[in-house]
Amino acid sequence: MKHSFSVGWIPTQMPLADAWGRRVRYLRLSLAAACSMRCLYCRPTTSDYCDQEGMLTAIEIETLARHMVRRHGLQKIRLTGGEPRSRCDLLEIISRLARIVRLNDLAVTTNGLTLAASAYDYAAAGLSRVNISLDTLDRERFARMTGVDGLNRVVKGIDTALAVGLSPVKLNTVVIRGENEEELPALVDFAAARGIAIRFIELMPMGPLASQWDQRYVSADEIRWRLADVVADWQARPQGTQSAKQYAATLTDGRQVSIGFITPMSCHFCSACDRLRLTSDGAIYPCLMGAPSGSIMSALRPTFDADGLDMLLKQALAGKAAQHPAQGAVSMTQIGG
Numbered sequence: 001m002k003h004s005f006s007v008g009w010i011p012t013q014m015p016l017a018d019a020w021g022r023r024v025r026y027l028r029l030s031l032a033a034a035c036s037m038r039c040l041y042c043r044p045t046t047s048d049y050c051d052q053e054g055m056l057t058a059i060e061i062e063t064l065a066r067h068m069v070r071r072h073g074l075q076k077i078r079l080t081g082g083e084p085r086s087r088c089d090l091l092e093i094i095s096r097l098a099r100i101v102r103l104n105d106l107a108v109t110t111n112g113l114t115l116a117a118s119a120y121d122y123a124a125a126g127l128s129r130v131n132i133s134l135d136t137l138d139r140e141r142f143a144r145m146t147g148v149d150g151l152n153r154v155v156k157g158i159d160t161a162l163a164v165g166l167s168p169v170k171l172n173t174v175v176i177r178g179e180n181e182e183e184l185p186a187l188v189d190f191a192a193a194r195g196i197a198i199r200f201i202e203l204m205p206m207g208p209l210a211s212q213w214d215q216r217y218v219s220a221d222e223i224r225w226r227l228a229d230v231v232a233d234w235q236a237r238p239q240g241t242q243s244a245k246q247y248a249a250t251l252t253d254g255r256q257v258s259i260g261f262i263t264p265m266s267c268h269f270c271s272a273c274d275r276l277r278l279t280s281d282g283a284i285y286p287c288l289m290g291a292p293s294g295s296i297m298s299a300l301r302p303t304f305d306a307d308g309l310d311m312l313l314k315q316a317l318a319g320k321a322a323q324h325p326a327q328g329a330v331s332m333t334q335i336g337g
């Protein structure tokens with residue numbers, strides 16, 4: 001018998017949770033492993049090449065997201081990579097997802113290289129906000145750390161994102177000993193001058209620097225210590241399920257700036273983890289540092305099988321560890337940060 005539903009009918013929600021009772025509310029979707037940068041701690045295995053064969057299509061992404069919002073109460077989606085902009089249909093994906101009712105938060109994490117040209121279109125298509133990676137303000141160091149002489153383009157991208165009203169704009173800075181640890185006050189000044197938030201990320205033992213992690217890692221405590229000359233006061237803000245410990249910082253010159261610390265190594269936030277990660281080929285990663293646990297592709301092709309998808313997601317979540325492993329299983333470029 002066919003069911004008929006009246007307009008406005010909302011199906012019963014079936015929360016998705018792991019074996020430890022942590023509920024999934026947040027999907028991080030890596031749209032492509034390719035990236036136009038080759039950051040020394042991440043380094044994609046592929047170039048900025050948009051080969052979409054075998055990847056989730058824009059329609060499949062929308063179908064999946066609609067299902068997860070409607071049936072599982074998903075609230076947030078972050079598009080990441082690799083570099084999301086490696087996908088030529090990124091704008092279409094944004095506009096499809098932005099139309100989903102009750103998806104409260106749609107964000108992109110980007111290297112910012114092409115943002116100056118596309119931020120307006122993303123905002124018009126319904127993107128809420130953007131995180132941009134910026135590890136240095138020194139042009140030569142930027143080129144060395146990322147493999148691209150692109151500092152000016154990224155700064156222009158940041159300023160354009162602000163000008164078109166993407167809000168909030170946040171900077172992500174991975175701190176690496178021997179590279180940028182002396183630059184932290186300058187980066188805070190850059191953020192304060194624009195009224196944007198900056199988050200310092202502890203290097204994780206995954207990707208090309210995994211074997212040198214002991215020598216390259218800088219803890220959040222040390223980062224705070226390195227900012228002691230420029231920050232006069234730290235007011236902690238509630239963290240909730242956010243990955244960053246946030247502070248409303250007052251600088252010694254009186255300016256206010258939001259500074260966050262993402263501390264997966266010194267003080268992990270696994271107990272509050274509400275994330276599920278999928279890669280562009282449909283692989284399911286219950287944990288950022290864990291191995292993949294199955295694939296959703298068989299539930300998407302040849303036609304969408306909602307119950308089959310739920311079974312695959314539940315199976316993957318059932319095996320999610322209480323805490324992330326000591327070393328990442330894959331590079332961040334595959335799974336997305």
Ligand code: SAM
Nearest residue numbers: 042081082083109110111133172203204332337
């Ligand atoms: N291409 C986009 C970008 O540049 O933001 C999105 C993907 S990138 C993998 C996402 C974030 O992961 C970036 O902020 C990057 O700095 C961070 N990341 C990559 N490898 C990391 C590692 N080993 N430890 C900590 N953060 C890392």
